[in-house]
Amino acid sequence: QSALTQPASVSGSPGQSITISCTGTSSDVGDYNYVSWYQQHPGKAPKLMIYDVSNRPSGVSNRFSASKSGNTASLTISGLQADDEADYYCSSYTSSNTHWVFGGGTTLTVL
């Protein structure tokens, strides 16, 4: 069982917006602004999409945005495109002895 809880799957049509949630605890998401999001296409390495809750690395589309409220972080993808179809993982620093944890991952299907 992953430390951070994500929905197993979400879907949307091209042009629509979707939101993926990432629920942790007061020992991780709720206590640190070190939440990051990764995109992984099949057979590829993960790619950093968001860091420090809501910051986009250079080169990442502004269609990707993120936020946090309490123990839950969220990733929103607007204007869905076919290439957005991938697995998405959240991650957070944690005060537990694991130091860092991932969510279980969410598969995004673009209909």
Next chain:
Amino acid sequence: EVQLVQSGAEVKKPGESLKISCKGSGYSFTSYWIVWVRQMPGKGLEWMGIIYPGDSDTRYSPSFQGQVTISADKSISTAYLQWSSLKASDTAMYYCARHGSSALDYWGQGTLVTVSS
């Protein structure tokens, strides 16, 4: 350009030892932590451990403590992940990644380890 290049796929038998590598280039290798991440077939990402090549300070996730050894040779900008006795359950893709200020900003291409008799 920052790059992390991992060693190639491995096929091993249970009980054998293995050491895979991750070579960094395009940045100061000794100034950033390197993380190892496991992805079992069809499953999610798991933090295994982290090393600071500058002084080899290493921390392990409790799930992997005692199961693997993480090391680094800063003279050749390379981090390692090794097993002394592989099990079938070690079959997975293993990624190294650079730990930027607060996230994994660059990733290696992954090393597939298959353990089968």
